[in-house]
Amino acid sequence: MTTPAQTSRAAQILVRPLTVNGLTVPNRIVMASMTREFSPGGIPGENVASYYSRRAGAGVGLIVTEGAYVGHDSAGGRDSVPRFHGEEQLAGWAKVAEAVHAAGGKIVPQLWHMGMVREAGQPPYADAPPVGPSGLRLDGTAGGGKEMTQQDLDDVIDAFVEAAVAAERIGFDGVELHGAHGQLLDQFLWAGTNRRTDAYGGDPVARTKFATEIVAAIREAVSASFPITFRYSQWKLGAYDARLAETPEELESILTPLAAAGADAFHASTRRYWLPEFDGSDLNLAGWTKKLTGKPTVTVGSVGLDGDFMRGIEKGEGAPLKSIDDLLDRLENEEFDLVAVGRALLQDPEWAAKVLEGRTGELKAYDAAALGSLS
Numbered sequence: 001m002t003t004p005a006q007t008s009r010a011a012q013i014l015v016r017p018l019t020v021n022g023l024t025v026p027n028r029i030v031m032a033s034m035t036r037e038f039s040p041g042g043i044p045g046e047n048v049a050s051y052y053s054r055r056a057g058a059g060v061g062l063i064v065t066e067g068a069y070v071g072h073d074s075a076g077g078r079d080s081v082p083r084f085h086g087e088e089q090l091a092g093w094a095k096v097a098e099a100v101h102a103a104g105g106k107i108v109p110q111l112w113h114m115g116m117v118r119e120a121g122q123p124p125y126a127d128a129p130p131v132g133p134s135g136l137r138l139d140g141t142a143g144g145g146k147e148m149t150q151q152d153l154d155d156v157i158d159a160f161v162e163a164a165v166a167a168e169r170i171g172f173d174g175v176e177l178h179g180a181h182g183q184l185l186d187q188f189l190w191a192g193t194n195r196r197t198d199a200y201g202g203d204p205v206a207r208t209k210f211a212t213e214i215v216a217a218i219r220e221a222v223s224a225s226f227p228i229t230f231r232y233s234q235w236k237l238g239a240y241d242a243r244l245a246e247t248p249e250e251l252e253s254i255l256t257p258l259a260a261a262g263a264d265a266f267h268a269s270t271r272r273y274w275l276p277e278f279d280g281s282d283l284n285l286a287g288w289t290k291k292l293t294g295k296p297t298v299t300v301g302s303v304g305l306d307g308d309f310m311r312g313i314e315k316g317e318g319a320p321l322k323s324i325d326d327l328l329d330r331l332e333n334e335e336f337d338l339v340a341v342g343r344a345l346l347q348d349p350e351w352a353a354k355v356l357e358g359r360t361g362e363l364k365a366y367d368a369a370a371l372g373s374l375s
Contacts, residue, residue: 011356013328017061018337020296021264022225023173025106025338027061028331029352032300032340033110033176033231035081036066038374042076042083042124044092049099051374055345056105059352062338063100064229064267067112067178068093070159073128075184077118084109084163094170101171108174108229111163113156115184116193117237120144131184133210134195138182138236153200156184157214164218164228174227177214180269182236185211189244189254190236204245204253212261219262229298230258231267234285240271248278252292265296267340273301274326286336299330300340346370 014028031052039048052063069076071085083089093109100107116132120143130145131152137143148156164175179185187193188210194201200209211230218228234243245251255266268286270277277285286299330336344363345351347370354362 008358009325009328011358013331014339015356018296020174020229021227022223023106023227025061026104027059027352027356028338029060029355030062030298030300030338030340031055031060031064031345032342033064033066033178034342034346036371036374037078037080039082039092040080041088042069042079042081042086043088044082044096046095047374048082048092049096052096052107053099053103053105054349055352056100056107057103058350059356060105060341060345061352062173063105063107064176064340065096065107065109067110068163069124070111070113070156070163072113072156072159073125074115074118074131075113075156075159076124077114077122079123083124084111084166085159090166090170093167093172097171097173106173108172108176108227109163109167110176110178110231111160111167112178113159113184115187116143116145117182117184133188133193133200136187136193136195138187138193138239140192147196153210153213157210157217160214161217161221164226165221168222168226174229174264175218175222176229176231176267177211177218178231179211180231180233180267182239182242185214186232186236189232190242192236192239192242204250205257208254208257212257215258215261215263227264228262229265229267230263231269233269234277235269235271248288248292251288255289255293259293259295263295265298265337266290266293267298267300268336270299270301273299273339275301283335284330287330290334290336296337298338298340299336300342343370346375349375 018025068082068084116130116137118130131148135145135147167175194207236242266289268289270285276282277288286297290297343366347366348364
């Protein structure tokens with residue numbers, strides 16, 4: 001049962017503002033990026049604007065949008081996923097940002113290129129082949145794709161830069177680069193898909209070259225105060241045991257070049273936020289990221305899925321159930337800085353307000369049916 005002391009402590013810790021470069025987030029609750037597919041022709045409409053603004057109005061401090069394809073023909077695989085290029089698409093996104101700001105929130109788009117996760121022949125540009133560092137899918141097979149040439153690399157860098165510049169121009173508060181879950185940037189970071197023998201492959205530092213060039217090019221093209229967040233993960237789609245780094249030293253070799261290139265914050269994606277990342281320490285991936293880089297970090301992974309945020313977090317993978325006190329302790333100890341909530345916010349647009357106001361008895365347990373609408 002929730003106690004008044006728990007409720008008060010949660011509000012006191014989560015309600016604190018945080019500044020990342022030129023952006024001040026009003027509290028520590030982030031809406032994580034989740035693909036929704038409600039944007040025909042890649043154009044987010046009024047329903048998308050309302051979907052995000054409802055959550056901003058209910059207390060989410062920072063909205064990270066669903067992934068939006070950058071302007072490269074091989075970036076995407078579904079016509080109903082929004083794009084972050086094109087006149088109509090950007091006009092739709094401008095209305096989304098305006099609606100979130102009117103509701104009192106902050107918002108950044110997640111810029112996305114699927115790489116070899118994309119299937120050959122998929123829309124919106126069916127003739128474009130899947131591309132990746134070595135033309136390999138996550139399972140190591142070719143999958144009808146091609147190894148990226150230098151021209152391909154340059155074109156994708158330009159596409160990310162153009163999207164970030166557009167984001168600032170139309171009123172967004174920063175950008176997040178999708179470098180997680182086996183998508184294109186992650187395919188370069190991971191030895192399992194990056195078999196290149198040129199400057200973009202080899203040891204962990206060399207494998208960061210493509211991502212760091214994107215970060216650096218964006219940093220140069222946008223205002224100095226415009227924040228860039230880099231989302232990354234150890235796990236990949238269908239390869240949940242995959243790892244970029246086996247030790248803190250290996251992780252540091254990957255993150256340091258990204259921070260030096262201009263990444264202002266890191267969004268460390270895990271499936272269970274409470275699991276320690278390396279032996280000998282209770283720090284999770286976000287905790288290690290902050291320790292190694294000194295940058296603000298976002299933690300994410302099964303927060304609030306059981307509908308009783310104060311009692312505990314979803315149990316899974318043999319890990320013991322963790323209470324809200326564990327999460328609050330980590331925040332209070334500055335292990336990480338922000339907490340991203342995903343599917344619980346799909347189910348319950350008022351989730352943040354209920355937590356911040358102590359109305360945790362009203363929280364709803366997650367139901368996969370929530371994926372079927374923009375409630």
